Amino acid sequence: MTTLELAGVFIGRPAVLGRRRERPVLSAIVKDRVAAPELELTRLNLDGDEQADLSVHGGVDKAVYVYPAQHYGAWAADGFDVELGAFGENLAVSGADETRVRIGDVWEWGDARLQVSQPRQPCFKLAMRTGRKDVVPGMIDSGRCGWYLRVLRPGRVPTSGAVRVVESDAQAPTVAEVHLIAFANFAQLEPRIAEAEVKRAEKILATPTLSPSYSGGIRSSVERWRLRNAG
Template identity: 40%
Template structure:
């Protein structure tokens, strides 16, 4: 079992970069002390700057493995706007649809993260979002099945694993590979526990035979 090392939340605030207008973003988060209420829409006091692409019930909570920061030294947990940092849970051993008890809440893995250019602003480097995507170390989101209190020190206790053949690494590879993985797309589109937006993406690829253009998401115009 993994333990919440640090719990992060933060208000949306202007994210600046030389030569670009400020944008509102919730990527800058601060460690939380004590228990925090987790609702169907996320942690109390946590905000997103762009509610069209960030936050909401299918992305109520973002979890990033502390081990993944080895790719980003000397950066430390919390840098990427995640809500939860742990050791022991990674894209290799967390599966889509996993249901966990954490504190008094119950959560379910709903999708992976699709990094965007706000991460580039945050780190002041043009390739940060692309590097995260290419590494496959994106972290994952939860939907909340039962609201409750969570806090640093709480354990993630696995309740159910409905998709034992689908670790997040496999799903992330299916989404971000530049190869045409039609068999993987077809299977992924049928995963009922996967967020509707990701299922729609896989279904659209099956119809078009093409992978969508990621440029606008990964690079700021």
């Protein structure tokens, strides 16, 4: 059984992050570390955590965002002035990264039970939060994206200590593998390689625990490539 260590738990409510096209941008990406020893986790949120734009953030498949604490050293080496919580994560954890965590993994955290549902897709609000436009392509290219959890069983959760990985399917794709496929440009690949990558994408799409909203983008890319190369 794998155990992960909590490096920090963070929550935040929507506030004005800045302005874009002369309009205020609301976001809850700025989060504060939770000082209380425990808090409540519902199907949608940690107590005190919210999302500003529910059309693209939050929901049952993106209830909790997790980020590996060790990535912060890599970001610092790349010249980014960031610290735990800066990427809007709810949980910073030690002991796992995108290459080891698989879609569908089940975690036990306090009284709660959660499941890995998808990688993160960075947006412009991350650039506003960090003050660096290159953070979005940096996250995509490096694969340091983190991942989301859906809540299978709500409950009281501690803000320090261990999280246990109680179920993992060795045949399921890793978060890193799904992230790579999501940003693959099949049209730019040599046909034989593109065909192999499309088949890999189709295998990933067969993963029942991958969130439908995330798999939709991959499916669209596969369908466009198949139509272009039909016959």
